[in-house]
Amino acid sequence: MTVTETERTKTFISPNVANGIEEYRPRRSWRTWLIGRPLATADAPHQTIGKAIGLAVFASDALSSVAYGPQEMMLILAAAGVLALGYAFPLSLVIVGLLIILTLSYEQTIHAYPGGGGAYIVARDNLGELPAQTAGAALLTDYILTVSVSISSGVAQIVSAFPALAPWRVSIAVGMVLLVMLVNLRGVKESGITFAIPTYFFLMLMYLTVGVGLFRLVTGSLGPVVDPPHLELPEVLHPISLLLLLRAFSNGTTALTGVEAISNGITAFREPRSRNAGITLVWMAVILGSLLVGITFLAGHIGAIPSEHETIISQLARTALGGRNVLYLIVLGATTLILIMAANTAFADFPRLAALHAGDGFLPRQFTYRGSRLVFSRGIVVLGLIASGLITLFNASVTLLIPLYAIGVFLSFTLSQAGMARRWWKIGHLQPGEEVKEPGSTLRFERGWQWKMAINSLGAVCTCIVMLVFAITKFRDGAWIILVLVPLLVSGFFAIHRHYCSLARSLSLEAYGTPPLVRRHRVVIPIGGVHRGSLAALDYALSLSPDVTAVHVSIDPGESDRLRAKWERWGNGVRLVILASPYRLMLEPLLAYIERLASLRQPNEAITIVVPQFVPKRWWHNLLHTQTAVLLRLALLFRRGVVVTDVPYQVE
Amino acid sequence: MTVTETERTKTFISPNVANGIEEYRPRRSWRTWLIGRPLATADAPHQTIGKAIGLAVFASDALSSVAYGPQEMMLILAAAGVLALGYAFPLSLVIVGLLIILTLSYEQTIHAYPGGGGAYIVARDNLGELPAQTAGAALLTDYILTVSVSISSGVAQIVSAFPALAPWRVSIAVGMVLLVMLVNLRGVKESGITFAIPTYFFLMLMYLTVGVGLFRLVTGSLGPVVDPPHLELPEVLHPISLLLLLRAFSNGTTALTGVEAISNGITAFREPRSRNAGITLVWMAVILGSLLVGITFLAGHIGAIPSEHETIISQLARTALGGRNVLYLIVLGATTLILIMAANTAFADFPRLAALHAGDGFLPRQFTYRGSRLVFSRGIVVLGLIASGLITLFNASVTLLIPLYAIGVFLSFTLSQAGMARRWWKIGHLQPGEEVKEPGSTLRFERGWQWKMAINSLGAVCTCIVMLVFAITKFRDGAWIILVLVPLLVSGFFAIHRHYCSLARSLSLEAYGTPPLVRRHRVVIPIGGVHRGSLAALDYALSLSPDVTAVHVSIDPGESDRLRAKWERWGNGVRLVILASPYRLMLEPLLAYIERLASLRQPNEAITIVVPQFVPKRWWHNLLHTQTAVLLRLALLFRRGVVVTDVPYQVE
Secondary structure (H helix, E strand, O other): OHHHHHHHHHOEEEEEOOOOEEEEOOOOOHHHHHHOOOOOHHHOOOOOEOHHHHHHHHHHHHHHHHHOHHHHHHHHHHHHOHHHHHHHHHHHHHHHHHHHHHHHHHHHHHHHOOOOOOHHHHHHHHOOHHHHHHHHHHHHHHHHHHHHHHHHHHHHHHHHHOHHHHHHHHHHHHHHHHHHHHHHHHOOOOHHHHHHHHHHHHHHHHHHHHHHHHHHHHOOOOOOOOOOOOOOOOOOOOOOOHHHHHHHHHHHHHHHOOOOHHHHOHHHEOOOHHHHHHHHHHHHHHHHHHHHHHHHHHHHHOOOOOOOOOOHHHHHHHHHOOOOOHHHHHHHHHHHHHHHHHHHHHHHHHHHHHHHHHHOOOOOHHHHOOOOOOOOHHHHHHHHHHHHHHHHHOOOOHHHHHHHHHHHHHHHHHHHHHHHHHHHHHHHOOOOOOEEEOOOOEEEOOOOHHHHHHHHHHHHHHHHHHHHHHHHHOHHHOHHHHHHHHHHHHHHHHHHHHHHHHHHHHHOOOOOOOOOOOOEEEEEEEOOOOOHHHHHHHHHHHHHOOOEEEEEEEOOHHHHHHHHHHHHHHOOOOEEEEEEOOOOOOHHHHHHHHHHHHHOOOOOEEEEEEEEEEEOOOHHHHHHOOOHHHHHHHHHOOOOOEEEEEEEEEOO | OHHHHHHHHHOEEEEEOOOOEEEEOOOOOHHHHHHOOOOOHHHOOOOOEOHHHHHHHHHHHHHHHHHOHHHHHHHHHHHHOHHHHHHHHHHHHHHHHHHHHHHHHHHHHHHHOOOOOOHHHHHHHHOOHHHHHHHHHHHHHHHHHHHHHHHHHHHHHHHHHOHHHHHHHHHHHHHHHHHHHHHHHHOOOOHHHHHHHHHHHHHHHHHHHHHHHHHHHHOOOOOOOOOOOOOOOOOOOOOOOHHHHHHHHHHHHHHHOOOOHHHHOHHHEOOOHHHHHHHHHHHHHHHHHHHHHHHHHHHHHOOOOOOOOOOHHHHHHHHHOOOOOHHHHHHHHHHHHHHHHHHHHHHHHHHHHHHHHHHOOOOOHHHHOOOOOOOOHHHHHHHHHHHHHHHHHOOOOHHHHHHHHHHHHHHHHHHHHHHHHHHHHHHHOOOOOOEEEOOOOEEEOOOOHHHHHHHHHHHHHHHHHHHHHHHHHOHHHOHHHHHHHHHHHHHHHHHHHHHHHHHHHHHOOOOOOOOOOOOEEEEEEEOOOOOHHHHHHHHHHHHHOOOEEEEEEEOOHHHHHHHHHHHHHHOOOOEEEEEEOOOOOOHHHHHHHHHHHHHOOOOOEEEEEEEEEEEOOOHHHHHHOOOHHHHHHHHHOOOOOEEEEEEEEEOO
């Protein structure tokens, strides 16, 4: 015993005499093995990164979308027959145009918010609480879908290379999500280089594939795809209509998801932050645009067929690189890896955004809690579970998940750009030299604000149009889910906020007079029998107050008489009330009695129910006893002035 | 408010001045609608029944087994080809021989135990605790299987008449079980006549079918079954071996399940009880034997084929009665009804036996509790759930369930008859005129005890042989489950018994000295912040003892400084201890601190942890708060001398 006590005491370092505060250090447990040793709050890293690493850290989400964007675009076109696939290339050019507008818009955000310009912050500062919460809700759902879509697409690449694995799609995907979750629970301190390797590896191989493909095209040695997957045509071919093109375009815009990542993470960059982040954004846009156009062009040229069985990347790689060889496998491996990195990005963003919401009181405060590894562990776990659930529900199919995906992103794009436009408007109306401080940035008059406002307004209008097109053309395919979910989430956020606000008001000590102090104490002790347990509780009850009443619910009158006799001997003179229960109810008569006492309670009187509770040696023994204390506590929780105490009696 | 209080107070009738006891009457609720108005303990019925009604009440289990006994016997024989089915009739004669021995044995039990001679009581009185618990475990599993097998067979009759219902076998069966469960939860006060009608209806129709069949056989107009179900033969026909015959015989003995029912229920009979019960047993044996032989004989003659798709009863009825006409449907309906009545019998027996075990302390005491309708509701619900589970697991197939069935019955037969034999031995060694009282019966010298002992011994030996044959020949088909389960159950019963005994010992007031009384009270109040809730708890804490310590776990040093300042103003001079938690753990530092206090506790000192707890208006608000009180209580349950109290603070 003494040893254990010493052990226990050891967990406290000797009190620091200076401030009289003791420090607690946790002991090792199974979690240490799983997620690593606990980190103290003071261990939080403050490292910053350069442009090359920054690109690797923040661009994986955007860049990886070339693995599914063109494919999903072609899948829609295919409904109008093979010839319609030719529209993919011009559509990809339109998407690149949109990318240029977005990049220009976000360049301005990056310079305006050097402290991090996520849609939530920009909308909150410039548009107000409702747009901010809407942007937040849209982004949170979007991060969940980033994980589901990226991992599902990663599994699609694996299955393209090893078709025998097809039946285990869902299991592989869920396993990957849980793995990424675990890695994130450990915390990704070693981020920089671990991000750089797979990202640059992927870029190298992707450019190699596209480059070889173009070279062979020019030299005339690039043939069509050998043995392409079967094109699943509808019974009646759709005509090539505007609606069809818009639907294909919508799918293609999913390639732009993740463009906002750099503006969220500006603080991670080395000084001059905004400049470095801005340059990185341009790099990223150039790479993304070129790969998008290149892949779509080549895929069209070789006659690649969009299919659930083999990805476009796989068809392109084996056609350009000469069959299912080692290089082909490496390309698919790198693609899978970058898709996993994209999911990993969401695992960094979602918990951070959830913590931001929670800190503002719009999500449960628990999301602000940093786990033993200094990461927002609850957000990570919630994301992992929801994303796994979605993957299971949608059978790890990218095509089924896509209609849910891009609305959230484009909604947050719109709100963020509209916020920026509003900000320029405010800046334009400042006096030169005047400064206005806002939580996220400082407003200062700038020349040419009209141009800047125009750029952000263009961004807002374009992304808004894309969002509407997406919502309308994809409504029946699943977009309705998001259109229902986001308002629900937003109203949930506000309900949570109202709760925290009203709680803060009702707990506030402002205007706190002197409430009636507890001057009398009435104690009720329910007893089932007279034994050591109930006598221990009686002893405790008598130490609280001299006004103790024992209450017994009687089902069997004969047994009550015996109990009364026993009580006369052992009951220490305490008053015994017997409640007859001819209908054999145990809890209800007790509750009715307590309710009656409570209704007679005076303001300065406390009523304490002292419940004797056995604590058996083994957990399953609890099944052999009625848990009166638990039930009483639940039933009396809402009764003002009534406190339930259970006095544990440890059975030897 | 006042109205509600009056309402509440109304639930108590004015106290009976004579004994100072108040009575509680429950209010109406949704349960009233589902299972009827509550019944007071004094409402328990004490009606008794005559022989004709007694037969109906207790014989449905035994008589209904003619619906599956012959069929399952033939199913085994069919593995050796159509010709082997001819062995069914001689086997049925052997089974009738066994029935005669059983009847003679149980006649003696009925006269020896006029207060009810179930296997559990007979074994307990004469063989000891272990055989009694074994018999009980065997019977409990057997009652569960009675429900599963009878209902499955009932559904098989329905499906024979309406083959289109075949895909919904399991759902129909589970629905029936739940219906019978609900009827039993209401309580079957109106038992007599509701039992008599279906039982005698069934007997009438069964004798009609067999009678018409025999008449047409004699007159030569009984042809073979038209369009019989397809005989599913194994790839290689089994030879007709002794093992095959024994396996078929084993299946046939399931027809004898339920023979013990009358000896369990003697107390329900009108006086002279034993005589009336004894005569009823003979009637039942005659009916069961004649139907068994008759059905098996006719089934063999018309070339009925045992099958999962159409029952033997169905083939016999439509052949004897001239096709699938109204009479045929009525026969199948009556058969289904009697099978449901058989399940109903188990719903009466299982809860009663479970209550008997629980009363002796071998099952959770909750089983002795009579619900609002005076029935042992918990036993009824447990039986319903397990039987439904078994039906789902075994796909409502009688053939799959049968190997689990009869072992339990024959084990309890054996133990009960062995107990009786032991009893005659004891009687034989009494002096004439000497009397020995046992819990279940009185021993008095009787002449001819040797003969009586011989009969019960024969019964014990025969049923033991049947049990062994069954266990060996059916081992791989499922009997092993019971051979594993019964010992597990028995050891579980004893573990429960040990717990109750040791609890009773450790709670006993014998040799109870005067334990150290609580003379000092140390109160610890964990606080997360200084607000109205924590001040209300502080006020409560100060009403318990002047020795109060507030404890705050600090994750953020800056915030702790603010808290300390606030405490100086509002804390009523109470000592504040701050525990620094650089690893951001909340609960663990608090626990370590309390553990340390507890290790320094003096024998006459109580430590009370007063935890302020918000009670939000809506349940989901609880998700927005860490439930410190709940976690603390769980963690401190095993700490001697530490009591956790949560002071609820109702947020307006």
